[in-house]
Amino acid sequence: MREATGAVGSAPDFSGWSCPLPLRDHPRVVMGHGGGGALSAELVQHVFAPAFGGPVLAGLGDSAAVTLGGARIAFSTDSFVVRPLFFPGGSIGDLAVNGTVNDLAMSGAKAAYLSCGFILEEGVETAVVARVAQALGAAARAAGVEVVTGDTKVVEAGHGDGVYLNTAGIGQIPAGVDIRPQRAVPGDVVIVSGDLGVHGIAVMSVREGLEFDVEIESDCAALGGLVETMLAVTPELHVLRDPTRGGLGAALNEIAAAAGVGVVIQERAIPVPAPVASACALLGLDPLYVANEGKLVAFVPREHADAVLDAMLAHPLGARAAVIGECVADHPGMVVSRTGLGGTRVVDLPVGEQLPRIC
Amino acid sequence: MREATGAVGSAPDFSGWSCPLPLRDHPRVVMGHGGGGALSAELVQHVFAPAFGGPVLAGLGDSAAVTLGGARIAFSTDSFVVRPLFFPGGSIGDLAVNGTVNDLAMSGAKAAYLSCGFILEEGVETAVVARVAQALGAAARAAGVEVVTGDTKVVEAGHGDGVYLNTAGIGQIPAGVDIRPQRAVPGDVVIVSGDLGVHGIAVMSVREGLEFDVEIESDCAALGGLVETMLAVTPELHVLRDPTRGGLGAALNEIAAAAGVGVVIQERAIPVPAPVASACALLGLDPLYVANEGKLVAFVPREHADAVLDAMLAHPLGARAAVIGECVADHPGMVVSRTGLGGTRVVDLPVGEQLPRIC
Amino acid sequence: MCLAVPGRVMEIEEREGTRMARVDFGGVVKDVCLEYLPDLREGEYAIVHVGFALQRLDEESARRTLDLFAELGLLQEEFGDAWEAAEERRQ
Amino acid sequence: MCLAVPGRVMEIEEREGTRMARVDFGGVVKDVCLEYLPDLREGEYAIVHVGFALQRLDEESARRTLDLFAELGLLQEEFGDAWEAAEERRQ
Amino acid sequence: MKYLEEFQNPELAGRLLADIRATVTRPWALMEVCGGQTHSIIRHGIDQLLPEEVELIHGPGCPVCVTPLEMIDRALAIAARPEVIFCSFGDMLRVPGSERDLFRVRGEGGDVRVVYSPLDALRIAQENPQREVVFFGIGFETTAPPNAMTVYQAKKLGIRNFSLLVSHVRVPPAIEAIMRSPDCRVQGFLAAGHVCSVMGIDEYPELAARHRVPIVVTGFEPLDILEGIRRTVRQLERGEHVVDNAYPRAVRPEGNPAAKAMLADVFEVTDRAWRGIGVIPASGWRLSPRYRDQDAEHRFPVSDITPCEPAQCRSGEVLQGQLKPSECEAFGTVCTPRTPLGATMVSSEGACAAYYLYRRLSGPASVSGPASGSVSGPASGSVSGSVSGSQEVSTVA
Amino acid sequence: MKYLEEFQNPELAGRLLADIRATVTRPWALMEVCGGQTHSIIRHGIDQLLPEEVELIHGPGCPVCVTPLEMIDRALAIAARPEVIFCSFGDMLRVPGSERDLFRVRGEGGDVRVVYSPLDALRIAQENPQREVVFFGIGFETTAPPNAMTVYQAKKLGIRNFSLLVSHVRVPPAIEAIMRSPDCRVQGFLAAGHVCSVMGIDEYPELAARHRVPIVVTGFEPLDILEGIRRTVRQLERGEHVVDNAYPRAVRPEGNPAAKAMLADVFEVTDRAWRGIGVIPASGWRLSPRYRDQDAEHRFPVSDITPCEPAQCRSGEVLQGQLKPSECEAFGTVCTPRTPLGATMVSSEGACAAYYLYRRLSGPASVSGPASGSVSGPASGSVSGSVSGSQEVSTVA
Numbered sequence A, B: 001m002r003e004a005t006g007a008v009g010s011a012p013d014f015s016g017w018s019c020p021l022p023l024r025d026h027p028r029v030v031m032g033h034g035g036g037g038a039l040s041a042e043l044v045q046h047v048f049a050p051a052f053g054g055p056v057l058a059g060l061g062d063s064a065a066v067t068l069g070g071a072r073i074a075f076s077t078d079s080f081v082v083r084p085l086f087f088p089g090g091s092i093g094d095l096a097v098n099g100t101v102n103d104l105a106m107s108g109a110k111a112a113y114l115s116c117g118f119i120l121e122e123g124v125e126t127a128v129v130a131r132v133a134q135a136l137g138a139a140a141r142a143a144g145v146e147v148v149t150g151d152t153k154v155v156e157a158g159h160g161d162g163v164y165l166n167t168a169g170i171g172q173i174p175a176g177v178d179i180r181p182q183r184a185v186p187g188d189v190v191i192v193s194g195d196l197g198v199h200g201i202a203v204m205s206v207r208e209g210l211e212f213d214v215e216i217e218s219d220c221a222a223l224g225g226l227v228e229t230m231l232a233v234t235p236e237l238h239v240l241r242d243p244t245r246g247g248l249g250a251a252l253n254e255i256a257a258a259a260g261v262g263v264v265i266q267e268r269a270i271p272v273p274a275p276v277a278s279a280c281a282l283l284g285l286d287p288l289y290v291a292n293e294g295k296l297v298a299f300v301p302r303e304h305a306d307a308v309l310d311a312m313l314a315h316p317l318g319a320r321a322a323v324i325g326e327c328v329a330d331h332p333g334m335v336v337s338r339t340g341l342g343g344t345r346v347v348d349l350p351v352g353e354q355l356p357r358i359c
Numbered sequence C, D: 001m002c003l004a005v006p007g008r009v010m011e012i013e014e015r016e017g018t019r020m021a022r023v024d025f026g027g028v029v030k031d032v033c034l035e036y037l038p039d040l041r042e043g044e045y046a047i048v049h050v051g052f053a054l055q056r057l058d059e060e061s062a063r064r065t066l067d068l069f070a071e072l073g074l075l076q077e078e079f080g081d082a083w084e085a086a087e088e089r090r091q
Numbered sequence E, F: 001m002k003y004l005e006e007f008q009n010p011e012l013a014g015r016l017l018a019d020i021r022a023t024v025t026r027p028w029a030l031m032e033v034c035g036g037q038t039h040s041i042i043r044h045g046i047d048q049l050l051p052e053e054v055e056l057i058h059g060p061g062c063p064v065c066v067t068p069l070e071m072i073d074r075a076l077a078i079a080a081r082p083e084v085i086f087c088s089f090g091d092m093l094r095v096p097g098s099e100r101d102l103f104r105v106r107g108e109g110g111d112v113r114v115v116y117s118p119l120d121a122l123r124i125a126q127e128n129p130q131r132e133v134v135f136f137g138i139g140f141e142t143t144a145p146p147n148a149m150t151v152y153q154a155k156k157l158g159i160r161n162f163s164l165l166v167s168h169v170r171v172p173p174a175i176e177a178i179m180r181s182p183d184c185r186v187q188g189f190l191a192a193g194h195v196c197s198v199m200g201i202d203e204y205p206e207l208a209a210r211h212r213v214p215i216v217v218t219g220f221e222p223l224d225i226l227e228g229i230r231r232t233v234r235q236l237e238r239g240e241h242v243v244d245n246a247y248p249r250a251v252r253p254e255g256n257p258a259a260k261a262m263l264a265d266v267f268e269v270t271d272r273a274w275r276g277i278g279v280i281p282a283s284g285w286r287l288s289p290r291y292r293d294q295d296a297e298h299r300f301p302v303s304d305i306t307p308c309e310p311a312q313c314r315s316g317e318v319l320q321g322q323l324k325p326s327e328c329e330a331f332g333t334v335c336t337p338r339t340p341l342g343a344t345m346v347s348s349e350g351a352c353a354a355y356y357l358y359r360r361l362s363g364p365a366s367v368s369g370p371a372s373g374s375v376s377g378p379a380s381g382s383v384s385g386s387v388s389g390s391q392e393v394s395t396v397a
């Protein structure tokens, strides 16, 4: 643990301090700072990382691996601000469990305990809160994780949005497992666990002002079991990532940047269900940037790739798993897609969140 | 760990479900549900506890004690929605660290690692976010705890309040230590670590519409060191509690209810600084219900009370510690105060947050 | 300009005096204004842009176009699968 | 009714044509309207209710009251400290 | 002299108590008129220190408790309007109307704000010219002058989007009504000191003489209250019934002339309903015709809101000292501090709430009846000595 | 027939490419007018599959790119007004005005909403009668009819709080302007299919003849674009210059008569400034006098907002194919996709943004010059083949 460097109660002096983020560009927070893309990354890099310091945060993974009382523990948190609270196939309660369980799973850890913080907006119906809590409890039971501590705050009407949720989770990392974005190496095979974009499109379909009917439901699920299955094949998985905000595009870019490798994916190998493709065509979105919850992308050493893929295909949550590309030494930090026609395009880190386009 | 009881992905059915909270009384969430008083407790009891299940949450402590990889670990979370973000003597960043560090300390654990979730409102100045982050980082260094994982979400303008923060923390519980509200027994001596109400009044003094000048600053501090000092005297501390929302009055009521004991306090033994008393007189508030952050109340076996008090008095954060009362077998679940004149009053669990009164 | 996509008209109805339809875009169904194609019928396809059907799609013409492409088979052997061809050129 | 507390007038000033003062309530200072006590001066005490000074506090009269209480000493020995006395009765 | 700690001195309290003990020879029922005094009595446990002979009855002097149901419902209706910013003292937010309270209106989207002073509401009006700002003008003669000044200032400054929902009440007509009640048990009054700081004492001698009841102007610190009791008991023991000023440092016979002049300009006396009690003639104020257009009841269509009080709630009798809270059927079952039916259950010093608390303290043995042990009589709101009572009850630790 | 997958078939694409290869004998510079086509070309990597001889120049047919700075600034000023709900297609939110964009206005408290359809904005106006709802009417002939219908409906339904900020542009005058430019390199046009779905093809024969340039109406799926290119190249190789319809399933010669009638009623032709290019005569629409009171520029005082474009930004020349983005001094230094100076850097298919991305891909060796490897010529926005170029560069893994 880091040594205490300041006296207890000493007040930091902000008078001479200036924001390390180029303020000309973003004097105020915009939606994109929460979109999981380049703006989010800049905020972490320029504001949070220097403020908090510490070698573990600098790892920038979805979760931190720490040692406590001799145990190797994965520790992660996420806040959930989804609108609407309930959507086809799930709710903010499911997301709050599965999001954190999955972040832990992405370091190979099986989630054991969750904390849960509710920020309720004055005026939200108690029945809505109860439905969220029920969904959260049911999702926790399904994932085999226990909610052991919590907190509730209420904010004035007009300063929230019904229910915001935060969960943090801890789980033990098995011996011999070291899964981090930095471990991607050229030659790794890139595998996704199934259909992409389903969760994001399901949520969008009920978002105010955008409503459309679509015959899909969020695939939101806890991936701990799938990861256990994969680790049973080999502990030598290099990278796991749940491509949530910013979608597969953001996840691959983050891995490429963290490991200093290039990634090449074959567009026609990527499983995108027809309704997702149709909704994206209608709204001008790219399925590569649509959020998922209940899917993972894995970077697996070539020699284990077939066995890992077979194990995934045998698991209910990996039934539509597919090899979609590989890790290369070229164009480090960049993700390139071979298009269905055989062309090439750069899959950039999205700046903020995707918006419906007309052009 | 609890067994998984539902299939992965099985959707709970809400159609036949009805809210266990008496909806006639509170069909919607009101501010009091977050006030740390009776309404907060009802929400936990009627909504969250049945939804989440689990024996640990039922403990209802500020933190949970769990076992992971052979280590006994305290795990806690709090969200922070304080207005304004900066106040005399501190900021939401300080609170977010000290609040969780202290919740861990109240189970005897020294906080080791924190997670940190930001919910930013679109439009908040980046410089404000950076100042909060700097304060959070400085407070973490001062407390000897490391921020190892984080998350940022942005909500649309008008759906937040600048910055909301959540922290969760983990720390190891020393062997032989078992500190929980349930352990209070008649005969325990009740000690507070210093002046009450300072933090709450400092924050109120800069709250919009209530502004007043007062020569005090928040005493917000991390109590891990003080608790270590107390545990060095004896591991046999029964209860520790940081009397935050709802103040000492709520904390004592919760302990009395959890342990099924009565508590008697001597009003004139309670350290309330003059400006706090004055502000309370002006606004019609009771200092017993004003929030603290950086103070604790301890239930100590009578045979250790003197030594523990001496150790507290020798620590900078316990310099104004005082014995304020005792735990009794009478009136179980109730807290009674002997007034300065020798009368008696019931110190009830507050219903919601205190508001300025005219009567 | 002009992200416009083909959709199939499902049900048509009047709403506040406006001709509207449920239109199916390959599994995604949305409300679309038919005022500019007043004689569009259920089952027909149209190009839809920002919630408005702007032009009926002509199936016969589409088939003729595709047939034409298929007949451009002269150099097919040389290329085979376009993606593989591109791949080869890259090696 | 009527949570009103004594405060000491610090500085007086006109604001938008209204006589206002900073008033010290034992370490807490707040703005108070003096319109109802137009001749109240700095250093004097007044009873303040919801931001308005409503009556000047008279020190001489206060002292006389306290002196009176002190003279009610007849049964002092019997009671001693009131809190302890109450405690005893409770045993 | 700080005018505060000096009047909380335990030793002097002992002397006052000793003097009361030495003086009293038989039971007396005194009413403290003012809710602030009730608060102080409970806060310091004064009722438990008094000799058994002295019974305190909590009076109707809590603006929260007596604001009539229709006025609460009008406030709720106005506060729910989208164009309105509804400002109130904090006390009123949890007071139940027919179906909900201001907290709940806020939860449902109403813009309800707690202010410290009516001037804060006026400032909010200046800052939000496109909104209608309404201030809930509750309170007795102490609070009326600040609210009057605010209405006056709004007119002077041309702030057109400010109005007052007026529910002001006056003490002397309430004393008159209590004394006229056939079931009246009150033998002496502690008059409300801060009301008299404004109004002076002119209105009381006639009342004291006509009803042959001592009226002692009393302050709010523990010593002030004990002194008020001491002087009242002394009069009663002597068979006197005059107006006495036990709070001379803050009460002059003439009151505050500037405040009285403003009241006369802005308000006019009117009949007013008291919650649970009914209409008391000339017991309230409304805006005078000059200020009628600043009356929220004229500005918003709420005058036809005239709900019935829940038949179950008997707070009127409780407020007049004619009924013990525990004799109310709703008490402790449908009506609790968490789910109050009447205002007397809302604030912890409300008679029903105080009774509820102390009954809990006195233990399960006394659940079905009045407080056990040394409760000093059958009066409502009288809760002395129940701590010692609790020691007679076996408890589950 | 789904009209979608059928036109993305890789095998048929191979046949079309083979035919283009077999046809082309020397370099040709083609402009795809429409931003949607640019998007499709980059999305599918079509530029990299074409023979080296065929160069594609990204045209000015992106409403996001060409909306003039003063119109963005007016939008920002209107959106910042407290009474306004400003509705826009998502495309416009990140387009920089002089000092900020719509995202930032929203962050500063403006009520800016993304809608899918102008009808959504009209519904918002109905639901918020006390607010002013303004819709940002950008776009070419395809988007103009939906916006026209919305204005018409607002008038018909008496929805007075709805107005349109009009920045509509027309394609044929832009083609005319490009051909007239002395530096013009364009030898053939892929005309915008969906514009012609509405307008038909009447306006093009005269242009093709006068400028001796083939104009092929082209769709948006990969096969459509390849077919458009194939037909244009074929004309060029044969020395022809006629209007050809390669998108007959969606384009009839007469267009959509109902839509054209509505356009004629609601709008009138006007000169309009194109961002980076300047005023092009008769190149836009504004509301006709009958609908003038639904014009946001008349309703809000913004007409005097006439900012200067950042002198540094040379997107006008880029848009006309006269300058490579990398020849702009700001490129890659002060102007990046994260901090765009001009609209061509905003969306990933903007010429400057596309060039920036591919330059990164082509590696450090080519940072200071145009893209290395098989870039097919000096034209701006032409980025083919740079992936293979990147393999010649040693990288740090």
Ligand code: SF4
Pocket: E312, E313, E314, E315, E316, E318, E325, E328, E329, E330, E331, E332, E335, E336, E340, E341, E342, E343, E344, E345, E352
């Ligand atoms: S107990 Fe409740 S219902 Fe009965 S009188 Fe008191 S407030 Fe009214």
Ligand code: SF4
Pocket: F312, F313, F314, F315, F316, F318, F325, F328, F329, F330, F331, F332, F335, F336, F340, F341, F342, F343, F344, F345, F352
């Ligand atoms: S690089 Fe930027 S500044 Fe230069 S022309 Fe392009 S958009 Fe304008």
Ligand SMILES: [Mg+2]
Pocket: A062, A063, A076, A077, A078, A100, A103, B150, B151
């Ligand atoms: Mg996380």
Ligand SMILES: [Mg+2]
Pocket: A062, A078, A099, A100, A103, A244
């Ligand atoms: Mg996550």
Ligand SMILES: [Mg+2]
Pocket: A150, A151, A152, B077, B078, B079
């Ligand atoms: Mg908490």
Ligand SMILES: [Mg+2]
Pocket: A121, A157, A158, A159, A160, A161, A162, B158, B159
């Ligand atoms: Mg909201």
Ligand SMILES: [Mg+2]
Pocket: A062, A102, A103, A106, A241, A242, A243, A244
């Ligand atoms: Mg993740």
Ligand SMILES: [Mg+2]
Pocket: A150, A151, B062, B063, B076, B077, B078, B100, B103
């Ligand atoms: Mg906690």
Ligand SMILES: [Mg+2]
Pocket: B062, B078, B099, B100, B103, B244
């Ligand atoms: Mg806490």
Ligand SMILES: [Mg+2]
Pocket: A077, A078, A079, B150, B151, B152
């Ligand atoms: Mg996260």
Ligand SMILES: [Mg+2]
Pocket: A158, A159, B121, B157, B158, B159, B160, B161, B162
């Ligand atoms: Mg806000």
Ligand SMILES: [Mg+2]
Pocket: B062, B102, B103, B106, B241, B242, B243, B244
């Ligand atoms: Mg705590």
